[in-house]
Structure formats: structure tokens, C-alpha cells
Amino acid sequence: MLAPSSRERLVVIGNGMAGCRAVEEILARDADRYAVTIFGAEPYVNYNRIMLSPVLAGEKSFDDIVINTAEWYADNGIELVAGDPVIAVDRAERTVTSQSGRTVDYDRLLIATGSDPFIIPVPGKDLPGVISFRDMKDVDTMLAAAGQGGDAVVIGGGLLGLEAAHGLSLRGMKVTVIHLMPTLMERQLDEAAGWLLKTELESRGQTILTGADTAEIFGDGKVEGVRLKDGTEIPASLVVMAVGIRPSTALARKAGLAVGRGIQVDDHMVTSDPAVLAVGECVEHDGNVYGLVAPLWEMCRALADGLVAEPTGYRGSVTSTKLKVSGIDVFSAGDFSGGEGAEDIVLRDASRGVYKRVVLREDKVVGAVLYGDTADGGWYFDLLRKNEDVSEIRDVLIFGQAFAQGGGRADPKAAVAALSDDAEICGCNGVSKGQVVASIQGGACSLDAVRATCKASASCGSCTGLVETILALTLGDDVESGPRTICKCSSFTHDDVRREIVAQHMRSIPEVMQKLHWTTPDGCSSCRPALNYYLLCALPGDYVDDQQSRFVNERLHANIQKDGTYSVVPRMWGGLTNPRELRAIADVVEKYNAPMVKVTGGQRLDIFGIRKDDLPAVWADLNAAGMVSGHAYGKALRTVKTCVGSEWCRFGTQDSTGLGVRTEKMTWGSWMPHKFKIAVSGCPRNCAEATIKDFGIVCVDSGYELHVGGNGGIKVRATDFLCKVSTEQQALDYCGAFIQLYREEAWYLERTAPWIERVGIEHIRRRIVDDEVGREALTSRFLYSQSFSQEDPWAERAAGKDREQHAHLGEFRPLEILAAE
Amino acid sequence: MVTGDWIDVGALVEIPLRGARTIKAANGEEIAIFRTAGNKLYALANRCPHKQGHLSQGIVHGEAVTCPLHNWRISLVTGEALGDDEGCVPTIPARVDAGRILVSRMAMMATLAA
Structure with missing residues (x-):
């Protein structure tokens, strides 16, 4: 092992997802090769930029989206210079200099400066209150503005703009989205899906203006509104510009590197200077620039392979997109522009709000747009990337993987088992099935352990079910019963569900099931009582208890016994009682022929054998002596x-x-x-x-x-x-x-x-x-x-509430009915 | 009221969604009538094939009810135990007409006599 002082010096410009991921990949291959210094413009450790939308929407906190903690830098001997951007690179001397004047030598330089938001050159673009949506500072600005309420305008109806609009809308602002093109997300969605999306967002209270061209942003000293070219004025105390991003290349250009649309790199992410590499959104590879997260993982793998292992080479990426707006499922991948030789397969289910379109060319999937039901997005994307011939399943392709491969009866385990090792499991952190399996075989026997070792399912959580299936497939019966999903109706754990109920201000069981993608129409006898309790706990005084989601004992405020009768336990405060209470209990026992009275382990008296129709009358008698329910039947x-x-x-x-x-x-x-x-x-x-x-x-x-x-x-x-x-x-x-x-x-x-x-x-x-x-x-x-x-539940029932719970619907007397004929 | 074999046993609104009510016979046997979230109506003997638990007191979900005694899940459609459990309860034809619950008289008699 080399002493740190004698190692080669690797300097990384950019402390974002690409820069840190590249360093992780290098460390995984050879932890002792480099002494690493990372410069970051933002004053934070590395966080997951694509999760800023959930932070804005209140579904995550900043701590939740941190990828590498301060301990990671320390444990790996990495020097982090945060909040101090590099402003100059001297390639002849092999040094970089930061804004604060710090100069550091390098043997290898890695540029991972990402992209800059594109600001449209209209009057007023520099007014206070006009921001982009790129980093944590922008989120803080939006949260501060949302705290004041009022109107917000988001310019740009693409992925980022819609996520910003969703977050601001959830935070209580009245949001208008201005989009230049005739349909939303036109680069990812076709017209039909764009329309469905627009309708859904409008129903949530956002105003969506398509075909709207911004003329100027006006305001006196701070932003007051936006004027369109057709003269329309929209008031706004906050304007978010989300019209696109551009590779951040200024530093590379100044350093004399070859720059086209981005910093030009070869298949091993090496720039025109062999000592300088570049990775992420700032690069141009084979004429392409990427503004999504997935290509970054592949680039970082190729970079690390080229630098410290066997060079493998990056061959470009096919990308897919998911919109992170809760309750709206949108997926798109590949090319769906149609044209000669392209065949469309379309499925619409208007009542469920589902639209699916798969585009084929020569019996191969070249594109897919899914709205409302995106469960098969990963499968179509896999077929697309593998360039697989689908002629044999063409007739059933549109119904999804389970149907096409399982003859209509799905075995989700088999589907996961069939996935290849390079199939992506976790889109947020770029983790393949092979990596999850390796992490499990390396000793990670629970979901938490997998999250901790390879980060799969550690960000948005939507792949939790997949990871659990891989755990089960890999370990058989050895899987640890760590955080389990709440039941078979959901892929979320109890903790996930509780957190989301609070974060998304959910108010009813159907709402939870809708927003968290329950797989059954109305849950089961495991999840319904749990959800009822979680909502009750989250919304004291506000939540309307769902009686049909209570176990029988809590619904009838008594304990069901094996013969279908009930036992009744009045409260005896601290185990104390008095003659009046004892007399009332004795009277009840005689009046209703209760076959047994028992002193309980909890220092009170339990009256057995009461019929459900008699319960309200029994309670009325006990109430009259000053006794209330002992909740001997409750999770209470x-x-x-x-x-x-x-x-x-x-x-x-x-x-x-x-x-x-x-x-x-x-x-x-x-x-x-x-x-x-x-x-x-x-x-x-x-x-x-x-x-x-x-x-x-x-x-x-x-x-x-x-x-x-x-x-x-x-x-x-x-x-x-x-x-x-x-x-x-x-x-x-x-x-x-x-x-x-x-x-x-x-x-x-x-x-x-x-x-x-x-x-x-x-x-x-x-x-x-x-x-x-x-x-x-x-x-x-x-x-x-x-x-x-x-409130004593017995008193309410004794007074007549929910009377039908204690009475038969009717009686059946066959002879009388026969006589009536 | 009796129309052919169908007996009117009450109004649909008297059964809560995802709930059940009972019809009692003179011999103490009961029929449970279930109303699902999707507003479908089913009638079954009110005893679980396992330990005769009152199915009418279970939680109704989808087209099934979970018995309150030991969590057996019973199909409302077939009366059969779901999952790994084995057993079956008699089902009785039932339908809704103009907001009224109609149950097959013959089937109900056969079930109650059993």
C-alpha cells in the first residue's frame, strides 16, 4: 500500500453526483491509488440533486437526500473544499486555483461541473425573485417565497418546471406554468400523454398556459409579474425559470480544452488533454450531451475502468424519464416521433386514466410512453436497450410483462429472476441487479443493509419491492425480517407509509392507497386497521375514524369470544372500586344472564357471555353507575x-x-x-x-x-x-x-x-x-x-349511535313466508 | 314481500360499504349479507368453516372477508377459504333490485336447516 503522501494527486472540480460517483467508482477499484481533493461550489456535502423536487414538495428533508456524508470523505481520506469554486486551471503547471485563492497541484484532473440553468434573455430576468431550479439554494429561496403565499410563475413545462410547480403548489402558492410549446414535456411525451398530464395538473389547481411566449418579467425593484407576448399579464412574487440546462463549460473553455456543446471526451471520458478527464452533464460524447442522471452512472464506470482497471469504454446512453410528481405516473423512453417504418401499439383506458403507447420498428421496441400505469416502464426500457426481437409477443406486448410472459397470471418473482444482471434496479442511484446481488452475497441480508451497502432503494424508495424480491431470490429463507412492507397490498414499509402520510398531508385511507400505489382496490385486513390508526395518530381531532377498518372488538367496544358472544370490562381507575359499581356489575350479571364474572390480571372485573344485541343496554346500566369503557378490547x-x-x-x-x-x-x-x-x-x-x-x-x-x-x-x-x-x-x-x-x-x-x-x-x-x-x-x-x-364510546352507543351494529337486519321465519304465497 | 323465490330482506343502504348485516332464523342460525366497496352483494352462512366464527364481524376487503376469530380469509364469491386454509361455507344467491336486497328463499332455507 502506498503512503498517502506518495500517491498520485487527483483533483475533482465538482462535488455533485457525477464527481463523487466517479470517485466512488475509482475507490471501489483501487482505494490507494490517489490522494483525492474535491472542490465544490456549494457549501454542502454531496447530495442527490434529482431528489430536490421531493424536498421542495416536503416529502424529503435535506438530510434524506445526502449521498455522501462528511464521514465518507473523512474515512476515504478525501479533502473536501466546499463553497469555494475553482476559477482557473493551469494545464501547463498542472494546478487549479479556487475563488478564495487556493492553488492545488494535480496529476490527474477530473472536471464534473455539471450544467447551468438556461436563463431566457428577457427584460427583468435579473430582478430579485427570479430564480432557477438547480440547487439547494434555489429550493431554500422557493420555500421562503412559499412561506409568504401568493402567486408563482414557472416558466417551462418540462420535467423540472412541472416538479417545481408541483412543489410550490403543495406549499400553498397559486401556480401558473408558462410553456412555449403546445404540449407539456414535449421532449418526453406525445400529445395524448401531454394532454392527460395537463388535465390532471389543472384539476389540482395549477394554471397551465401552453403556446405561451414570455415577453418580459416586470416589477419595481423586485418581481411583480410576467407579461406574455400576447399582452397577458400574470402576477407573481416568484418566477422560476426552468426552460432547460446547458453544459457548464466556461472553465474548460478558458483552460483551452476542446469544447463543442460540452467538453469533448473519448470513450474513456478523457478530454483533449490526456491528464484531464470530464464526466457528467458537462461533457459531449460522440456528439451527444445528456441532462439526465442515468448516463452518468455508465460514464463513471467507464471512467474508473479506464483510469485504474481494464478499460471498457462508454458507448453512449439510451435514456428514460420518470416524472417525480406524487400521484402522477409518467414514463417515457426512446424515440416516439413515429415516421416511416414505425408501428404504434396503443392502449387507452379512460376510466382509469391510463394511456400506453409502444413504438416498434422492425419488430423491436424503439420507444415507449406510459401515462397512469408505468409499472412496465422498466421492462419496455430493457427490451429497447437490448434491441430484442418482440415479434413473438407483439400481440400482448401492450398488456405488460406479466401478461406477455406469464400467460396472464403473473409471478412477480419469476419476472425479477428473469432480469439480467445489468438491468437497472435503482434509477436514483444507478444500481444494477448484479450490484444488488453482489451486495447481498457480501453479507447484506436485509433491506437496510442493502441500502447501506449499495444504495439501492435508499432515495425515492420506489424500487423497494424489487430489492426485497432480489433479497428473497438470493437468500431463500435467510432473508432477515427487517423493515417489512406493511402488507402484500403495498411495497412500502410501515415507516414509509407513516412518513408519507405526514409529508403529503394525507387525510383518508383511499387517498393513502391512491398516492402510495396500493395494488388492491381497498386493502386487506392487515393494512386497513394500520392505515386507520396512522391517520388517526397524524390528524388528532380531524380524522374521521373508518369503522369498517377496525377489528371487530374495536368496532363493537367489547371482546368477541369463541361462541360469538362478548365480554365487557368497565374501567376501574387504578384498580379501585366501590359498592355502587359492584352493585351495578352484579345487577348486569343477573339481568343479562352472564354465565361468568372474572377478576382480570389488570385489577378489574370481566363480565362474560353478553350478546351483541344486549351490549348497548348493558353499557347504559354501567354508565348509570358512573362507569365507562375499560378499552379491554382495544389497541389502546x-x-x-x-x-x-x-x-x-x-x-x-x-x-x-x-x-x-x-x-x-x-x-x-x-x-x-x-x-x-x-x-x-x-x-x-x-x-x-x-x-x-x-x-x-x-x-x-x-x-x-x-x-x-x-x-x-x-x-x-x-x-x-x-x-x-x-x-x-x-x-x-x-x-x-x-x-x-x-x-x-x-x-x-x-x-x-x-x-x-x-x-x-x-x-x-x-x-x-x-x-x-x-x-x-x-x-x-x-x-x-x-x-x-x-369520550366514552359506551355512552355514545348506549345513546343510540351505530345502532345497526348491534341489531340483525331481519329475522327469517320460513313458515310465515310459505303461508304468504 | 316475496317475488318468486326472492325474498326482500331490507334496503341496501342499511348495510355499510365494506360491511355486513345478519338475518337470524328461529333456530339461532344466521345468514350474513355483505356489501363490498364496489357495491356488490353476497350472502353466506354466518359461520367460518374453521371454528364457526361470525364472518359478519370480519373486515371486508375486495371480494373477501377475514374471519374475526383466527384471520381465515373467505371468498365472498365462492364461500371457499383462501390461501393455505381449506374449507367452505354455503353461499346463498343474493341481488339488489331498486335499492332492495333480495335473497333466494330456497337456498336460505337449505342453509339454515343444514
């Missing part, structure tokens, strides 16, 4: 078990019974991912068994020990010690904060014990103990949500 707060504490017990240190009652009064009625049990013990002898509860309080002389994550059940787990507090109020506040954290972060049907084993007790401590502000916010979110949930 069950009981707060107590011991008698300092009031009676000679060992008691604090008023554990009183604290238990106060805890139950605070927490009852809250819906949670799973059932939740609390106990308060008055001394470390722990008679209330607080250390096997979801939240346990053990009173000691000097205060209250708080324990979390215990349960009995199939696998007993003792609690983890969280912390000690000194007052009752603190114990209550921490309890509320812990419950809220559990409500917001755990997966549906995950008890606190497996949740804590999954995320680690340290995570809980950081959020609840170390972060005072965060804890207070959690507590107050819990209390806010509780302000809507402490």
Missing part, C-alpha cells in the same frame, strides 16, 4: 395496575394508588399501535409488577423510577430502566411523552417491547430524557390528542 391504554402504597402499606414510599388513578385519568381513551399497560408500585418490592408493563413506575423514597418496554405474554420481557424523576408531575409528563413517541414511531401491532428492541433504548433515552424540548413537545402533542379521545 388498558389498565393502570397499582399497589396500595403509602396510604396503607407499611413499606410504601409514595401514594402509588393515587398516582395510578391520575395516570389512568390522563391516558385512558388513547388509541395506540398495540395494547398498552401501565403499573405503579409503591416501593421496590414492586407488588404491582411494574417491571413487566409497557410503562412502569416504581416509587422510591427520593422519587419515581420510570421503566419502559416490558411485557408478559409469549415472550416475557422485563422493562428497561429509563430514568428517575423527583415529582409526580414529572412522572406523568414523561409517561405522556413516552406514549406519544410510541404512538408516533412504532409500527401498528408492535408492542413497546419489540419496538424498543428494534430502535434501541438509547434512542428512547435521547428523545425522552436528554431532549427536554422534544419531550415537552411530545407530552403536549399527547395531551392535545387526548383532548379529542376521552
Whole structure:
């Protein structure tokens, strides 16, 4: 191994996706060859520029789209000079000089300056409030403008412009898109798909002006609007210019390199100077320049192969496009201009808003446009790139891969197994199937591990299902049950779904299923209760509970038993009761012939054998004695078990019974991912068994020990010690904060014990103990949500709500009906 | 009201979408009538082939219901258990006419007597 000081010096101009990817590819082949310095104009680590749209739309944060963290630079000995662009290259001396005056020597120079947004030369283009959509700074400017509300104009109805318009529209601005051409995205879509897209965007409240030519941007000191050549004026406090990009070649041109439309390179990405390479959107290869991400991965591979391994050579790219606007699926690839010898196969399904068009030439796919259903985009693109003869499947080609290859019954696993090793799996990070398999064979046995090692599925997540299938195919039964999809109806994990519900402000189960591409019309008995809970948790007081997505027990507010009758458990606060309650329970047992009454493990009484038609009357009787639902049937707060504490017990240190009652009064009625049990013990002898509860309080002389994550059940787990507090109020506040954290972060049907084993007790401590502000916010979110949930469901039912749930539709008396004939 | 073999057992709106209601016979047996999200109507004996759970209390999804006792999934169309489970419940012809639910009398009698 060479000492770093004696290595060749590689200087990279450009800290973007191309520059860093090239460095990654080089390191993967020979980690010790170069001492690397990367100059970046932006003051950040390398982030995924194509994910700026989701950041603008509020679906991702900047941290989510970072590709290489500061640790990556440090671990690989890379010197990063961020926020200081290179302004001169001296090829004779082999040095570069940055804006701040820093000069660095190089043996090899790699130019990856990307592209510059094209600014149309109209009056007013330099006014404050006129920006492009290229980097994080532009996103920040747009977010600041959107915070003020008002009108925005986006000039350019291409991919980037529409994504900007979508984001601004989601952020509350009134958006007008001005597009010079007669249809949107005319370089990627044909007229029919362009029209469908325009109609959809208009229905979302955007104004789309096609065939509109900008005359000037006007305003006094800052932008106030846009005037079109036909005289129309559109008010705007923000104008985003997204009409196109140009390779950024100024530096290369100044350095005397051969530059055409871009920096000219050979198949190994070498410029006219053998010591200087270039890669990405700034280059021109074989007469072509590219403004999309996919060619970049292939260029970087060729570059690294040429530089430190066997030269392979770049042969140009065929590109495909996907629009990142949630809920609108658009795909296009190749050439769909038609012309002589081109044959069109078209499928339209107006009621589903689907349009598919595949263009063939000499029995080979040369282009595809898909709108509304883009699931087969990758397949058509694969056929196109491989130049495969499709004459045998021509008749069924348009129905997609599953149909064409599986005779109508699809086996998605077989389809993935059939993919070749160079088939692209993750478009965001340019990862092929072969690389995913290699990463799995290298020990990555879970989705998270694959994401961490080869980055597949680590950005937009749309290939998560594919990666999971490859995991299953590669490992067989060894695949780790890491983040699983929520159920078979979706390729999203519980975490994905929760995050997207919040980020996209979703408000109903059908909306979630639509936006997250559910594969079934109305879900299943696994996902529907989960979605109902996630929405309920995200929108306290606002969400209308879907009764048909509740398990029977939560729908009927009682526990179904194996004979179809129900058991009823009224709440006994802290395990306390009185003669009036006991009398009412005794009366109910006799009146409704309940065959059994049992003292439960949670210190209350369970009345068995009640028929569903009698439930409202039973509840009315219990309500009359002051009792409410014990939620013994719910994914909710069950009981707060107590011991008698300092009031009676000679060992008691604090008023554990009183604290238990106060805890139950605070927490009852809250819906949670799973059932939740609390106990308060008055001394470390722990008679209330607080250390096997979801939240346990053990009173000691000097205060209250708080324990979390215990349960009995199939696998007993003792609690983890969280912390000690000194007052009752603190114990209550921490309890509320812990419950809220559990409500917001755990997966549906995950008890606190497996949740804590999954995320680690340290995570809980950081959020609840170390972060005072965060804890207070959690507590107050819990209390806010509780302000809507402490209505006794039994009282509502006893008063007649949802009466039909307890009654038969009718009775069938065959003899009478026979007589009526 | 009886028209030929069809008995009117109530109005469609009395069954919630993705929900079910029951018809009770004198001998205690029940028929469950399901209404799917797509507004289709199905009638089945109200007992799961597994442990006789009340299917009417299950979650209705697509053309299937999940039994509330042990999560067996039963096809509303055929009455057969889906997935790896095996078993079948009797189905009863049912249809909607002018917003009213009509169920086959003969089939219902046969099912309830069984």
C-alpha cells in the first residue's frame, strides 16, 4: 500500500453526483491509488440533486437526500473544499486555483461541473425573485417565497418546471406554468400523454398556459409579474425559470480544452488533454450531451475502468424519464416521433386514466410512453436497450410483462429472476441487479443493509419491492425480517407509509392507497386497521375514524369470544372500586344472564357471555353507575395496575394508588399501535409488577423510577430502566411523552417491547430524557390528542349511535313466508 | 314481500360499504349479507368453516372477508377459504333490485336447516 503522501494527486472540480460517483467508482477499484481533493461550489456535502423536487414538495428533508456524508470523505481520506469554486486551471503547471485563492497541484484532473440553468434573455430576468431550479439554494429561496403565499410563475413545462410547480403548489402558492410549446414535456411525451398530464395538473389547481411566449418579467425593484407576448399579464412574487440546462463549460473553455456543446471526451471520458478527464452533464460524447442522471452512472464506470482497471469504454446512453410528481405516473423512453417504418401499439383506458403507447420498428421496441400505469416502464426500457426481437409477443406486448410472459397470471418473482444482471434496479442511484446481488452475497441480508451497502432503494424508495424480491431470490429463507412492507397490498414499509402520510398531508385511507400505489382496490385486513390508526395518530381531532377498518372488538367496544358472544370490562381507575359499581356489575350479571364474572390480571372485573344485541343496554346500566369503557378490547391504554402504597402499606414510599388513578385519568381513551399497560408500585418490592408493563413506575423514597418496554405474554420481557424523576408531575409528563413517541414511531401491532428492541433504548433515552424540548413537545402533542379521545364510546352507543351494529337486519321465519304465497 | 323465490330482506343502504348485516332464523342460525366497496352483494352462512366464527364481524376487503376469530380469509364469491386454509361455507344467491336486497328463499332455507 502506498503512503498517502506518495500517491498520485487527483483533483475533482465538482462535488455533485457525477464527481463523487466517479470517485466512488475509482475507490471501489483501487482505494490507494490517489490522494483525492474535491472542490465544490456549494457549501454542502454531496447530495442527490434529482431528489430536490421531493424536498421542495416536503416529502424529503435535506438530510434524506445526502449521498455522501462528511464521514465518507473523512474515512476515504478525501479533502473536501466546499463553497469555494475553482476559477482557473493551469494545464501547463498542472494546478487549479479556487475563488478564495487556493492553488492545488494535480496529476490527474477530473472536471464534473455539471450544467447551468438556461436563463431566457428577457427584460427583468435579473430582478430579485427570479430564480432557477438547480440547487439547494434555489429550493431554500422557493420555500421562503412559499412561506409568504401568493402567486408563482414557472416558466417551462418540462420535467423540472412541472416538479417545481408541483412543489410550490403543495406549499400553498397559486401556480401558473408558462410553456412555449403546445404540449407539456414535449421532449418526453406525445400529445395524448401531454394532454392527460395537463388535465390532471389543472384539476389540482395549477394554471397551465401552453403556446405561451414570455415577453418580459416586470416589477419595481423586485418581481411583480410576467407579461406574455400576447399582452397577458400574470402576477407573481416568484418566477422560476426552468426552460432547460446547458453544459457548464466556461472553465474548460478558458483552460483551452476542446469544447463543442460540452467538453469533448473519448470513450474513456478523457478530454483533449490526456491528464484531464470530464464526466457528467458537462461533457459531449460522440456528439451527444445528456441532462439526465442515468448516463452518468455508465460514464463513471467507464471512467474508473479506464483510469485504474481494464478499460471498457462508454458507448453512449439510451435514456428514460420518470416524472417525480406524487400521484402522477409518467414514463417515457426512446424515440416516439413515429415516421416511416414505425408501428404504434396503443392502449387507452379512460376510466382509469391510463394511456400506453409502444413504438416498434422492425419488430423491436424503439420507444415507449406510459401515462397512469408505468409499472412496465422498466421492462419496455430493457427490451429497447437490448434491441430484442418482440415479434413473438407483439400481440400482448401492450398488456405488460406479466401478461406477455406469464400467460396472464403473473409471478412477480419469476419476472425479477428473469432480469439480467445489468438491468437497472435503482434509477436514483444507478444500481444494477448484479450490484444488488453482489451486495447481498457480501453479507447484506436485509433491506437496510442493502441500502447501506449499495444504495439501492435508499432515495425515492420506489424500487423497494424489487430489492426485497432480489433479497428473497438470493437468500431463500435467510432473508432477515427487517423493515417489512406493511402488507402484500403495498411495497412500502410501515415507516414509509407513516412518513408519507405526514409529508403529503394525507387525510383518508383511499387517498393513502391512491398516492402510495396500493395494488388492491381497498386493502386487506392487515393494512386497513394500520392505515386507520396512522391517520388517526397524524390528524388528532380531524380524522374521521373508518369503522369498517377496525377489528371487530374495536368496532363493537367489547371482546368477541369463541361462541360469538362478548365480554365487557368497565374501567376501574387504578384498580379501585366501590359498592355502587359492584352493585351495578352484579345487577348486569343477573339481568343479562352472564354465565361468568372474572377478576382480570389488570385489577378489574370481566363480565362474560353478553350478546351483541344486549351490549348497548348493558353499557347504559354501567354508565348509570358512573362507569365507562375499560378499552379491554382495544389497541389502546388498558389498565393502570397499582399497589396500595403509602396510604396503607407499611413499606410504601409514595401514594402509588393515587398516582395510578391520575395516570389512568390522563391516558385512558388513547388509541395506540398495540395494547398498552401501565403499573405503579409503591416501593421496590414492586407488588404491582411494574417491571413487566409497557410503562412502569416504581416509587422510591427520593422519587419515581420510570421503566419502559416490558411485557408478559409469549415472550416475557422485563422493562428497561429509563430514568428517575423527583415529582409526580414529572412522572406523568414523561409517561405522556413516552406514549406519544410510541404512538408516533412504532409500527401498528408492535408492542413497546419489540419496538424498543428494534430502535434501541438509547434512542428512547435521547428523545425522552436528554431532549427536554422534544419531550415537552411530545407530552403536549399527547395531551392535545387526548383532548379529542376521552369520550366514552359506551355512552355514545348506549345513546343510540351505530345502532345497526348491534341489531340483525331481519329475522327469517320460513313458515310465515310459505303461508304468504 | 316475496317475488318468486326472492325474498326482500331490507334496503341496501342499511348495510355499510365494506360491511355486513345478519338475518337470524328461529333456530339461532344466521345468514350474513355483505356489501363490498364496489357495491356488490353476497350472502353466506354466518359461520367460518374453521371454528364457526361470525364472518359478519370480519373486515371486508375486495371480494373477501377475514374471519374475526383466527384471520381465515373467505371468498365472498365462492364461500371457499383462501390461501393455505381449506374449507367452505354455503353461499346463498343474493341481488339488489331498486335499492332492495333480495335473497333466494330456497337456498336460505337449505342453509339454515343444514
